[in-house]
Amino acid sequence: MESVVQISRPFKLASREFRKVDTVFTLKGVTIGGNQCVITGGPCSVESREQIFETARAVQASGAKILRGGAYKPRTSPYAFQGLGKEGLELLKEVGDALNIVTVSEVMDPADVSLVTEYVDILQIGARNMQNYPLLIAAGRSGHPTLLKRGPSATIDEFLLAAEYLLHHGTERVILCERGVHPIDRTYTRNTLDLNSVPVLKYLTHLPVFVDPAHGTGVTRYVSAMARAGLAAGADGIMVEVHPNPKEALSDGAQSQTPAQFDEMMQELRKVAQAIGRDL
Amino acid sequence: MESVVQISRPFKLASREFRKVDTVFTLKGVTIGGNQCVITGGPCSVESREQIFETARAVQASGAKILRGGAYKPRTSPYAFQGLGKEGLELLKEVGDALNIVTVSEVMDPADVSLVTEYVDILQIGARNMQNYPLLIAAGRSGHPTLLKRGPSATIDEFLLAAEYLLHHGTERVILCERGVHPIDRTYTRNTLDLNSVPVLKYLTHLPVFVDPAHGTGVTRYVSAMARAGLAAGADGIMVEVHPNPKEALSDGAQSQTPAQFDEMMQELRKVAQAIGRDL
Amino acid sequence: MESVVQISRPFKLASREFRKVDTVFTLKGVTIGGNQCVITGGPCSVESREQIFETARAVQASGAKILRGGAYKPRTSPYAFQGLGKEGLELLKEVGDALNIVTVSEVMDPADVSLVTEYVDILQIGARNMQNYPLLIAAGRSGHPTLLKRGPSATIDEFLLAAEYLLHHGTERVILCERGVHPIDRTYTRNTLDLNSVPVLKYLTHLPVFVDPAHGTGVTRYVSAMARAGLAAGADGIMVEVHPNPKEALSDGAQSQTPAQFDEMMQELRKVAQAIGRDL
């Protein structure tokens, strides 16, 4: 019926044809990629020293290996909280060093890339910037590990071509992160978490693939189920939002877990990982 | 930001407010709903006695409790194979009785509902007919167990309102089946399997929820991973396509598993079910 | 970049390769297709003799050549008004004869096709039934003129293959109707009217193409602008909803025009038609 043939794939360095072994790398003793699954937790935004330390200790105690926390926040409205900026980065550096936990934080401006690389272990390029080419080039040139989120209407080819920018300009340690696509229906969830992308990406590319069920659903109640599903689909990592008091979070409270919810999810994820023969 | 409030839900009989306990029912000794997970396998189309018996024996040996097989086939093109019709139903009845396996088959025309109910245990209403109201009313009036597939661009409310037609007109034994929504990208998969719908539906409704990763991906290579993900997300059943020789299937060969692939998937699904405390 | 090649088109009878001249036909002296543009107005549902006569007289006085009116209504909820059924058909027949105006009404059940053909000049197959194959086959076999609406997530190929069912089974007088696809955003409109489909369809097929800006927007305020746009894009007809008192309409009041709004739109459409060299 659909008389369509894809003659060749548009990406090169990101493809399994180019690099036949999985990309695996280690940060602060934490292995990313390969048979290992890695869980990332932390607040949407770094709000204060107390908040980030409390959250970091909690998620680390539950088994998270990576701490997320936003310093520069992309906000749909100019009137929403825009993040602590450099102060947020300094707090991430302090907590990362104190607890020896890997840190990841978003960078939005190419001019900030070199600054952010000094403070955090992994750069994050957000969904809205997936095709921000000056940013991809700056991140690529930094050589710093980078987590790239899929844009809300990005095709798989567009996603892998964005990764290709990073690889082409000098960063080999790239993590892909599925975080949901524009939904058919926004009544009950914020996005549609496209878990098909997990086995598709694992087939096409050697790069590790994470899943973010917090943005992928937008509702705390559904995060844990979709984290399990992401792992079962073959993801190499899960990334969620955790806040000591989600109701008072300055951003994304509606999709954040409490430390107790995160701990319960971790126990479930360990069982699922074991069931499918993955390390967690 | 999104200043939107849902004042009330448009469905009644399908809601957890209306019926606080899960809908659970038994067919030929097979329990559907509750803590039990049920796997459905079988060919897209019933093609011959030999094909349906061979497939039924294989999937039953691997642990499937329900046999699927199309007799009336909705085909995008008028020039494609349209199914064996009544002969297909007779073969399903024969194999269902001989092997004591539950059978499910699609009905497309309201005028065929009473005929199909005589031959198969569960009526299927396909994605393209999710809002075919004369068909929903006829199926509802039959009181026969019915598996309702989600339409390719149906919202959750539209899906549950289609189920409401069945419930309102007299069928209590309704199974909902997520089978993928219209995709952002058709380069690598046929649909986007929307697994968010699983925890959302489990929250909103008391009806059992199945997942069809064969239509949800359209590619055999990805079916097993997405079946595991569906189960991990909380599905009460998985529905896939199995054909003794997918390359020669008269329909949907590209997404059908061989009996060996199905058997391997079943072993994985048992481990995932155990990990999340479900019976399989 | 997109290394995709369409080798052949899946439809035959609907294609310009098969039939090189435009399909043009005449009903009650009204020409459909060719250089002529035709406007269709009328209520979503036939509600009473008074309502349908009043509306028919008004739209005819303003220049409409076709009267629409639903007797069998596809409703998302089983609790919504389902139409007057056969009584509605009888009223349409009466008003169509009395005013010598062409009538169109939706049929949902294959079993109703022969009945509906006795009462109205044009069968309508609604968006939700675009891939209801028993219905397409029954309509096709009737040979009756049929207006086929595009499904909310139907691709152009799927739309033309649905028309192919009608053509293949015996109906040559087929009108295609774009009525909007599933939207990115439902905050301000009910659907996204995909006017790209107008020049695309005019290029691919010989069949006349109508546009329905009432369903395409869902909001009366925007109907007139999108009717003009549809005509300017090359549509052969426009189909809108008109009700003497939209606020009291039993269905689709939010997208219905008053007779005065319809009249004003007609005057604008005449100017646009003249500007692009079409008859109206």
Place this chain on the structure above:
Amino acid sequence: MESVVQISRPFKLASREFRKVDTVFTLKGVTIGGNQCVITGGPCSVESREQIFETARAVQASGAKILRGGAYKPRTSPYAFQGLGKEGLELLKEVGDALNIVTVSEVMDPADVSLVTEYVDILQIGARNMQNYPLLIAAGRSGHPTLLKRGPSATIDEFLLAAEYLLHHGTERVILCERGVHPIDRTYTRNTLDLNSVPVLKYLTHLPVFVDPAHGTGVTRYVSAMARAGLAAGADGIMVEVHPNPKEALSDGAQSQTPAQFDEMMQELRKVAQAIGRDL
């Protein structure tokens, strides 16, 4: 049915409630906004002095008031032509001065904003950067006229909130440009030109609204019909791609018009503008 109520709109400065008269401004004697319609033509990329001068003279002779031309090109692949950069800006400045034609060109990096404002009359923020907040802030602070393209899956609220960033940070002369959203179907067009957005935006905001049918269709054959439709829907401007030899264009050749095609379109657009009482 859909029990959803929007309590308040999230944007302020962009709303008609805030500013009750249309935003109208003049550049090089060309009025943008109000009753005037303005046509923009030019190549996707500035390729050489000869190419840009030849194109500029042609489109100006046909009635275009604004010349477009890319110097910094956002390209999906890192291996595609990335634009001439500053040399392209210099050529735009030269041709804009020589022919006294308004110029518009895309800026992608916040660090380039001040440079680009020196060379061109209107900054363009492309669809992929619609939510690139550092870029919006830099453009807003420049106070330079800015044309903002709608992102491929941006809702109307997200689009107006991106404009709100520009307005909030200091730019009053903002043009919104609809250029198509992610399509249901990429078989025949590259995007779905969402013309519903035109009357919706004209209702919600005081800002001028342009339509880009070149990106909105991706196919030269359909550009002219959709330009007419955009104007008929109420657009204040149309933006298309023109190249002396589209087959040899370094980017977007498949959607570029020849100067002769552009001239023919202009004649049609003048008639449509006249039909709806707009100046062109």
